Amino acid sequence: MVIWILPNGDNIGISGQEQVLTKMTVKMFPKADDFQNQAQPLEDLARRILRYYRILNDKKIVYTIFLLPSILFIDTKHEKTMRSKCLLLLLIITSIYVGVSAKNHSSRPILRRSDFPEDFIFGSATSAYQVLLMKMVEDQVSGTPSLKIFQEDVNLLHQIGFHAYRFSISWSRILPRGDLKGGINQAGVDYYNNLINQLLLKGMKPFVTIFHWDLPEALEHAYGGFLGAEIVNDFRDYAELCFQKFGDRVKHWVTVNEPFTVVRDAYIIGQKAPGRCSSFTNPNCTGGDGATEPYIVGHNFLLAHGAAVKIYREKYQVCLLCGDLKGGINQAGVDYYNNLINQLLLKGMKPFVTIFHWDLPEALEHAYGGFLGAEIVNDFRDYAELCFQKFGDRVKHWVTVNEPFTVVRDAYIIGQKAPGRCSSFTNPNCTGGDGATEPYIVGHNFLLAHGAAVKIYREKYQAIQKGKIGIALNTEWHYPYSDSYADKLAAARATAFTFDYFLEPIVYGRYPAEMVNHVKDGRLPTFTPEESSMLKGSYDFIGLNYYLSFYVKDVRCATENITMYTDRCASIVGERNGVPIGPTAGSSWLMIYPKGIRDLLLHAKLKYNDPVLYITENGVNEPNTGEIFLNDDLRIDYYANHLKMVRDAISMGVNVKGYFAWSLMDNFEWSEGYTVRFGIVYVDFRNGRKRYPKKSAKWFRRLLKGKYNGTKQQVAVM
Numbered sequence: 001m002v003i004w005i006l007p008n009g010d011n012i013g014i015s016g017q018e019q020v021l022t023k024m025t026v027k028m029f030p031k032a033d034d035f036q037n038q039a040q041p042l043e044d045l046a047r048r049i050l051r052y053y054r055i056l057n058d059k060k061i062v063y064t065i066f067l068l069p070s071i072l073f074i075d076t077k078h079e080k081t082m083r084s085k086c087l088l089l090l091l092i093i094t095s096i097y098v099g100v101s102a103k104n105h106s107s108r109p110i111l112r113r114s115d116f117p118e119d120f121i122f123g124s125a126t127s128a129y130q131v132l133l134m135k136m137v138e139d140q141v142s143g144t145p146s147l148k149i150f151q152e153d154v155n156l157l158h159q160i161g162f163h164a165y166r167f168s169i170s171w172s173r174i175l176p177r178g179d180l181k182g183g184i185n186q187a188g189v190d191y192y193n194n195l196i197n198q199l200l201l202k203g204m205k206p207f208v209t210i211f212h213w214d215l216p217e218a219l220e221h222a223y224g225g226f227l228g229a230e231i232v233n234d235f236r237d238y239a240e241l242c243f244q245k246f247g248d249r250v251k252h253w254v255t256v257n258e259p260f261t262v263v264r265d266a267y268i269i270g271q272k273a274p275g276r277c278s279s280f281t282n283p284n285c286t287g288g289d290g291a292t293e294p295y296i297v298g299h300n301f302l303l304a305h306g307a308a309v310k311i312y313r314e315k316y317q318v319c320l321l322c323g324d325l326k327g328g329i330n331q332a333g334v335d336y337y338n339n340l341i342n343q344l345l346l347k348g349m350k351p352f353v354t355i356f357h358w359d360l361p362e363a364l365e366h367a368y369g370g371f372l373g374a375e376i377v378n379d380f381r382d383y384a385e386l387c388f389q390k391f392g393d394r395v396k397h398w399v400t401v402n403e404p405f406t407v408v409r410d411a412y413i414i415g416q417k418a419p420g421r422c423s424s425f426t427n428p429n430c431t432g433g434d435g436a437t438e439p440y441i442v443g444h445n446f447l448l449a450h451g452a453a454v455k456i457y458r459e460k461y462q463a464i465q466k467g468k469i470g471i472a473l474n475t476e477w478h479y480p481y482s483d484s485y486a487d488k489l490a491a492a493r494a495t496a497f498t499f500d501y502f503l504e505p506i507v508y509g510r511y512p513a514e515m516v517n518h519v520k521d522g523r524l525p526t527f528t529p530e531e532s533s534m535l536k537g538s539y540d541f542i543g544l545n546y547y548l549s550f551y552v553k554d555v556r557c558a559t560e561n562i563t564m565y566t567d568r569c570a571s572i573v574g575e576r577n578g579v580p581i582g583p584t585a586g587s588s589w590l591m592i593y594p595k596g597i598r599d600l601l602l603h604a605k606l607k608y609n610d611p612v613l614y615i616t617e618n619g620v621n622e623p624n625t626g627e628i629f630l631n632d633d634l635r636i637d638y639y640a641n642h643l644k645m646v647r648d649a650i651s652m653g654v655n656v657k658g659y660f661a662w663s664l665m666d667n668f669e670w671s672e673g674y675t676v677r678f679g680i681v682y683v684d685f686r687n688g689r690k691r692y693p694k695k696s697a698k699w700f701r702r703l704l705k706g707k708y709n710g711t712k713q714q715v716a717v718m
Contacts, residue, residue, distance in 0.1 A: 108637055109644040113706040116647060121205065121350065121658030122704055123164030124157060124680070125617055127212040127257070127357030127402055128173065130667040150191075150340035152691065153664065154198045156681055158347025160697055161704030164205040165344050166472075166543075166616055166660045167195065168212035168257065168354025168402050169246075169387050171238055171361050171380070173333050178216030178364020179234050179379035180241070188333015189245050189390045192353070195340015196249045196391040199351030204344040206395035207352010207614065207660070208246065209254040209472055209543075210239045210308060210384045210453050211446070212402025213262055213272070213417065214359015219370035219379065220274055220419040225360060226262065226371015226407065226442025226449075227276075227296050227421075227433075232303040234364060234373070235356070235380015235449015239308030239400055240456035242355045242387015243316045245334060249341060250353045250388065250395015251467025253457055254543050254616065255308045255450025257357055257402010258474030259301035259443050260498040261545075262371075265410015265417055267294040267439025268564040270426045271671060272410015272417015273358075274370070276433020277426030280561030285415030285422020290435020290563010292523035293421070295515070297412050298443015298564075299525030300371055301404035302505040302535055305450010305471050307377045308355075308384050308400045309506075309538025312469050313458015316388050334390050341394050352616075352660065353391065354399040354472065355384050355453060358407060358417070365419055371407065371442040372421075377449045384453035385460070392457075392465040399543055399616065400453045403474040404446035405498055412439040413564050416671050425561050435563030437523050444525040447505050447535060454538040471506060472543030472616040475499035477596030477603075478552045481576055486554035490570040493518065494552045495603070497568040507608045509536030518557070518567050541657065542604065543616030546642075548589070549596030551576050585634070586621035586676040592638060598645035601654045612655050618642055619662030621669070621676040628692065630682055635696040661700065665691060 116122075131153075157165050171178065173188035199206050215225045223230045239255060247253075262272070268290045270277030276288025344351045360370050368375045384400060392398075407417070413435045415422030421433025450471050457469050478494040480487035496504075496514035504512045509532035515524055527535065550572045558566035574581055574591050582593040597618065604613055620638040622629065639661060650656050666679035674685060680700065682692040 109640045111640060111643055111703060113703060121163045123162045123166055123352055123658060123660040124664040125166035125660035125662050126664050128168045128170035129214040129357060129359040150195050151198060151343045154202055154340060154343035154347055157204060157349050158202045160701050162349055164207055164350035164352045164658060165199050166207035166352030166354060168209035168357025169242055170214055170359040171356050171383050172214060172216040172359050174241060174386055175238055175383045176361050176363055178219040178361035178367060180237055180382040182363045184386060185330020185333045187330035189329045190331045190334030190338055191336015192246055193334045193338020193390050194342055195337040196246055196351045196394045197338045197342020198346055199341045199344015199349050200249060200394040201342045201345035202347015202349045204348060205350015205352060205397055206250050206341055207252040207397030207399060208250045208395050209257045209354015209399025209402040210242055210356045211400055212257040212354045212357010213407045214357055215365060215370040216361020216363050217365030218362050218367040219360055219364020219373055219376050221366025222364060222368025223373020223375055224369025225274060225365055225419060226300045226376060226445040227293055227438040228369045228373020230368045230374030231300050231371040231376020231445030232307050232374055232448025232452060233378020234376035235304030236307035236311050236452020237378040237382020238380035239355055239384015239453015240311045240381040242384035243312050243392055243457040243461045244385040244389020245387045246391015246395045247316050247388025247457060247461035247465045247467060248393020250392045250398045251465060252352050252397010253469030254354050254399015255305040255401045255453045255471040256301055256404035256446045257354055257399060257472035258406040258545050259298060259401060259404015259408060259446040259502040261403035261406015261409055261474045262411055263294045263298040263405045263408015263439040263443040263564060264413050265406050267297045267408045267412020267442055268435050269409055269414020270416055270422025270430050271414035274411045274419020274421035275415025275430045276412035276421020276438045277414045277430060277435035278423025278561050278563040279425025279428060281426025281435055281563050282414050282422050283424060283427055284429025285424060285427030286420045286431025286433050288412055288422035288430055288433020288435040289437045290413050290423050290426055290565055291567060292436035293412050293434045293438020293441055294408050294564025295440015295519050295524040296437050296444055297371060297408040297439040297441050298501050299440050300445015300448055301443040302447015302502060303444050303451055303531050304377045304380050304446045304448040305400055305506060306531060306535030306538045307381050307448045307452015307455055308450045309454015309469060310534035311381050311452050311456020311459055312454040312462055314455050315459030316457040316461020337391055341391055345394060351395050352397040353395045354402045355387055357402040370419060371445045372438060376445050377452050380449035381452035381456055385456050388457055388461040392461050392467060396467040398467060398469040399472045400450040401446055402472045403545055404443060404502055406474055408439045408443045412442050423563060426563060439564040440524055447502060448531060451534045451538045455534055468540035470539045470541040470543055472545055473499055473502050474545035477549040477600045479549060481551040481553040490554035491552040493568045494570045494572060503608055505535045506539050518569060541612040541614055543614050544600060545617035546597045546600055548591045549581055549593040550574055551581060586623045594641040594645045597642050598649045601649040601656060605654045610655055612657055614657055615646060615659040617660060617662040619678050621678045624675050624677050628682060630692060630694045632694045632696045636699045
């Protein structure tokens with residue numbers, strides 16, 4: 001593009017466009033002859049042009065002369081002389097502009113690729129339910145159509161420079177009715193095979209989450225989903241199916257993503273499916289008991305995780321057995337994931353695959369209540385094994401379940417997510433439930449399903465496929481409201497009832513002491529010796545999903561309207577003495593506090609035997625204004641400040657191996673729908689889901705293109 005400075009007039013235009021971007025009278029520019037004869041200092045002219053640039057910038061002009069390769073004064077007599085002098089002028093102006101620009105971002109941490117270990121993995125993450133346009137979803141625009149354009153998604157990951165892609169496998173897409181008896185959807189298996197293959201073809205590692213909150217509805221109806229002990233076996237079976245189908249390529253598995261999120265949102269406050277909670281918590285809940293159900297759900301999450309890990313280790317880390325399962329598989333689904341994986345690999349990216357990210361097959365919800373039923377463990381194990389079979393040759397990182405606590409909380413405490421169960425005093429709109437019991441059942445079954453998936457992966461697939469398996473857990477970090485001993489204990493309890501709730505059983509085979517001591521009346525399930533053994537050590541890595549931090553106050557334990565929330569005897573608040581802990585993002589609940597991610601990482605290291613850790617989710621949203629918005633500086637600052645804290649944690653000895661930005665693209669944000677956007681890629685939902693990389697995507701590209709060569713390479717601010 002060339003800017004024309006007309007020597008005999010005062011109008012300025014820009015060529016290469018269908019229309020002149022701006023025309024304005026500028027008296028400060030001399031004519032060409034005046035410039036030649038008077039030899040006006042270049043520095044003075046640079047200041048004049050810079051002032052003109054500021055005028056353009058104030059008028060929101062996008063294109064500036066500092067992006068142009070040359071400046072031509074249209075004067076045939078002096079053309080050659082003027083061209084060379086103006087090139088020199090351009091260099092002077094550019095240096096001035098760079099200095100001014102740098103000052104505008106002085107508060108943003110300077111990051112270098114070389115600040116992180118050479119084998120440190122950067123990736124991005126999504127969940128199946130949020131990005132797949134499923135035929136069974138009533139709202140035909142409830143997600144971005146990754147089912148059809150996963151190759152473009154893989155290309156975007158590769159272009160940004162990510163090393164890995166963490167995604168979840170949709171349980172109901174692989175097993176539409178939740179268990180093997182209901183048949184396998186081969187189309188679903190094919191989808192994940194294709195996805196994994198594409199990732200591997202692009203040189204990226206798949207990190208796979210087996211369960212990210214999408215429980216098949218049939219299991220919820222059959223035995224209450226994770227409230228039922230049956231969920232553990234169903235989860236184990238589902239996880240084993242994942243290991244069978246994908247374990248030859250997936251080397252990192254996460255059994256459950258954020259089990260505490262499920263416990264809290266689904267069984268304590270009833271804001272996520274099945275929306276269960278105590279009625280005093282949310283009168284709209286479908287039922288539930290926040291004092292018992294959250295512990296049951298959490299317990300089942302642990303058992304499901306342990307079952308998945310156990311079967312993975314017993315059957316897939318030793319040998320690869322990829323026999324067909326009864327009931328049939330949706331080959332189109334398998335093809336889809338195969339294509340996606342292949343595209344990622346083609347672009348040099350690693351697929352990190354989540355087996356379950358909250359999309360439970362409806363059939364399992366109907367059959368036995370989903371994760372409320374003990375049957376879920378075997379069904380999850382079978383599903384996970386199918387994933388290992390179909391994709392494990394290329395997927396080397398599996399996540400069994402994404403945020404089981406989110407399911408426990410939103411679906412069984414507050415009843416705001418499917419199946420919408422909670423105590424009636426929490427939410428009268430819940431479909432049923434008990435926020436005092438069901439959350440614990442669901443969490444328990446999540447753990448058993450995870451354990452079953454890990455067990456079968458290790459037994460049959462891991463030794464041959466050379467993959468890794470783990471779980472993705474979410475928590476905000478908790479700070480005492482005051483320096484009082486009571487508030488410090490309350491902060492520890494808040495963490496115990498969210499993060500430690502699932503990590504302690506997976507590491508040590510037991511529930512945290514804070515839960516054992518505070519959950520009364522036998523509402524907290526117990527592990528059998530076999531279950532405890534299966535769960536203990538059922539991880540190769542732990543995924544951490546971090547977004548925000550809170551203050552915690554000690555409060556008197558409730559004696560009525562009991563839920564999992566009241567059991568912790570703590571009040572969670574976002575401000576202290578009227579001062580918020582941090583600025584608020586697009587959602588009122590997301591209060592930005594980067595230091596919390598470092599403190600959470602240190603907690604995991606010090607309390608849980610220094611595990612291998614991945615940041616499997618970290619991100620911020622902005623409101624959806626209805627207009628295309630790409631200049632997301634808030635998101636860049638969020639990532640930069642949080643990555644600085646990750647870098648600090650690494651320097652303090654925390655074994656962090658990778659970071660996944662949430663999210664790759666704008667998507668259907670659960671109960672918030674399309675009102676907020678988390679993506680580093682903008683999705684135009686009104687015009688064919690066309691993608692537009694945001695400024696944050698370009699920032700990541702600049703960060704990641706700085707290859708690890710030991711040099712101190714500064715990340716440019718764009």
